[in-house]
Amino acid sequence: MSGNKLLKKIAFYALVVVIVVFSVFPFYYAIVTSFATGTRLFEINYFPPVFDWSNYQSVLGGRTFPRNILNSVFIATVTVCFALLLAVTASYALARVRFRGRGLLLMTILAVSMFPQIAVLAGLFELIKFLNLFNTPWALILSYTIFTLPFTVWVLTTFMRDLPVEIEEAAIVDGATPWVIITKVFLPLLWPALVTTGLLAFIGAWNEFLFALTFTSQEITRTTPVAIAMLSGASVQEIPWGPIMAASVIVTVPLIILVLIFQRKIVAGLTAGGVKG
Amino acid sequence: MTVAKPAIGQESSLSLQQQRQRAAFWFLAPMLLALFCVAAWPLLRTIWFSLTDTSLNNLYAGKWIGFDNYLKIRTLDSGKVIYRGTLVDPAWWNAVWNTVKFSFTSVLCETVLGLIVALVLNAEFKGRGFVRAAILIPWAIPTIVSAKMWAWMLNDQYGIINDIGMKLGLLEQKIAWTANTDTAMYAVLMVDIWKTTPFMALLCLAGLQMVPRDIYEAAKIDGIHPVKVFFKITLPLIRPALMVAVIFRMLDALRVFDLIYVLTPNSAATKTMSVISRENLIDFDKFAYGSAQSTLLFAILAVFVSLYIWLGKVDLSGESGK
Numbered sequence: 001m002s003g004n005k006l007l008k009k010i011a012f013y014a015l016v017v018v019i020v021v022f023s024v025f026p027f028y029y030a031i032v033t034s035f036a037t038g039t040r041l042f043e044i045n046y047f048p049p050v051f052d053w054s055n056y057q058s059v060l061g062g063r064t065f066p067r068n069i070l071n072s073v074f075i076a077t078v079t080v081c082f083a084l085l086l087a088v089t090a091s092y093a094l095a096r097v098r099f100r101g102r103g104l105l106l107m108t109i110l111a112v113s114m115f116p117q118i119a120v121l122a123g124l125f126e127l128i129k130f131l132n133l134f135n136t137p138w139a140l141i142l143s144y145t146i147f148t149l150p151f152t153v154w155v156l157t158t159f160m161r162d163l164p165v166e167i168e169e170a171a172i173v174d175g176a177t178p179w180v181i182i183t184k185v186f187l188p189l190l191w192p193a194l195v196t197t198g199l200l201a202f203i204g205a206w207n208e209f210l211f212a213l214t215f216t217s218q219e220i221t222r223t224t225p226v227a228i229a230m231l232s233g234a235s236v237q238e239i240p241w242g243p244i245m246a247a248s249v250i251v252t253v254p255l256i257i258l259v260l261i262f263q264r265k266i267v268a269g270l271t272a273g274g275v276k277g
Numbered sequence: 278m279t280v281a282k283p284a285i286g287q288e289s290s291l292s293l294q295q296q297r298q299r300a301a302f303w304f305l306a307p308m309l310l311a312l313f314c315v316a317a318w319p320l321l322r323t324i325w326f327s328l329t330d331t332s333l334n335n336l337y338a339g340k341w342i343g344f345d346n347y348l349k350i351r352t353l354d355s356g357k358v359i360y361r362g363t364l365v366d367p368a369w370w371n372a373v374w375n376t377v378k379f380s381f382t383s384v385l386c387e388t389v390l391g392l393i394v395a396l397v398l399n400a401e402f403k404g405r406g407f408v409r410a411a412i413l414i415p416w417a418i419p420t421i422v423s424a425k426m427w428a429w430m431l432n433d434q435y436g437i438i439n440d441i442g443m444k445l446g447l448l449e450q451k452i453a454w455t456a457n458t459d460t461a462m463y464a465v466l467m468v469d470i471w472k473t474t475p476f477m478a479l480l481c482l483a484g485l486q487m488v489p490r491d492i493y494e495a496a497k498i499d500g501i502h503p504v505k506v507f508f509k510i511t512l513p514l515i516r517p518a519l520m521v522a523v524i525f526r527m528l529d530a531l532r533v534f535d536l537i538y539v540l541t542p543n544s545a546a547t548k549t550m551s552v553i554s555r556e557n558l559i560d561f562d563k564f565a566y567g568s569a570q571s572t573l574l575f576a577i578l579a580v581f582v583s584l585y586i587w588l589g590k591v592d593l594s595g596e597s598g599k
Binding site for chain 1: 293296297298300301302304305307308309311312314315316318319320321322323326336393394397400402404407408409410411412413414415416417418419420421422423424425426427429430432434435437440471475476479480483525528531532534535538539550551554555558559564567568571572574575578582
């Protein structure tokens, strides 16, 4: 009986180890590769034999990659600020005010967040050319609104719905207008939700590829995902795996750190749209 | 916040409601305007382009040609009938089939694996927080980065997957995973499942945590086998959460672009609807034809979602519970 229990426990922990190894190993191996140069790339090492930083130096000392990082930071930051600005007031209206057609409006917003991006690509391409934004960061800030805005509105609405009615009633009795209620009463309570939603939207904008690939045409206007996808060597045969892995590690490590710091909040934000209590 | 409204009564409470509704309108207006500009208008323009012969170089010179981009039937003088357009294009149907195969396989595997991971994380054990942090890592890695990482791991000559496979005796020879048409789809599926199972697991875990613990206690006292408990109690209880998670993942999978574009470029074995549409829109200068394909993709997704919500009675808005 106790032998059986021990066996079960061993099997369980074996499963846990498998899960952890599967999750972590690919990124670990990318780090190992990022320290390999020359012929060391072509021998398989399970841990870095030496810490050779030359791949990092070649990527960060390159002409365009630092600029690509700046592009990504700028675009993602402005996109998130813009989305949050519009989403806070909109989600207050959707969460706290009863009006006809609210359910339909919510469903429409959810539908937009699930839009296949390719379906708006042709129309957005025309709009961006028309506004003369092609090959500028603003083209991406504009187009990223299609997924950051519905997402932030949706998640903030679910957060705001859960705030107690009494606070708002007290404010109304005091004669506060809806604008005052949002800025003075709800906003201080919403900070954690804003951080979570903002972070998730930031990750979405940071990782976006299709629009970034289509609406930029020069090396210096690219964002990091496109730059990594396009990194090439002297010839077609010669893929520069070392620098690619170094660039990948550079753009991923900040994200992983942020996600690990905010992990509880992120899980709450991810599930806010999906699961109802 | 000083007292500003003196009169309290039937009339003023009505006007308060009206005042709130007016404020709500102005609060919603900027967001609706923004969404109209970046979503509704471009979508309508895409549909419009699909009914014209517009080219990439001159977006305003297109002429109305009806449904010719979708299907054009022409009878030759000899009496022979020629069909043209996306709907009879084998490359398009290949992409549709690839997309369907990819989406159903990946979502099915992710759901099963996600449930297993969620069940593990729902158990009490030492180091649970560490495991939960570890599974967040694949989710946090940008898709392009994971595509490149795995492209390197799946490399035919120097890839670690071939090395491990050979050492463990699972592979007889090294495989060119991404280049080989037989294995390209497996490679793409492997990476997608690795990357998105955490998302599935977290959503399942949130569902699992809402199942009251005393139900399990009761089942244990009654001596019911854990497997039976899972299928008879746990699964039905987390079904709503699971249904929502599946539809989100399904929609993501049906529009997949970046992973396939980077991991297996130009491979007919993995080309999906999004990839082929973009190719026609931008690379092949068949702007209108690509618009028709992206319109079709949109229509297929819309029909799929509607059917799923209707048949599965999925409550996405969360309104009914309140």
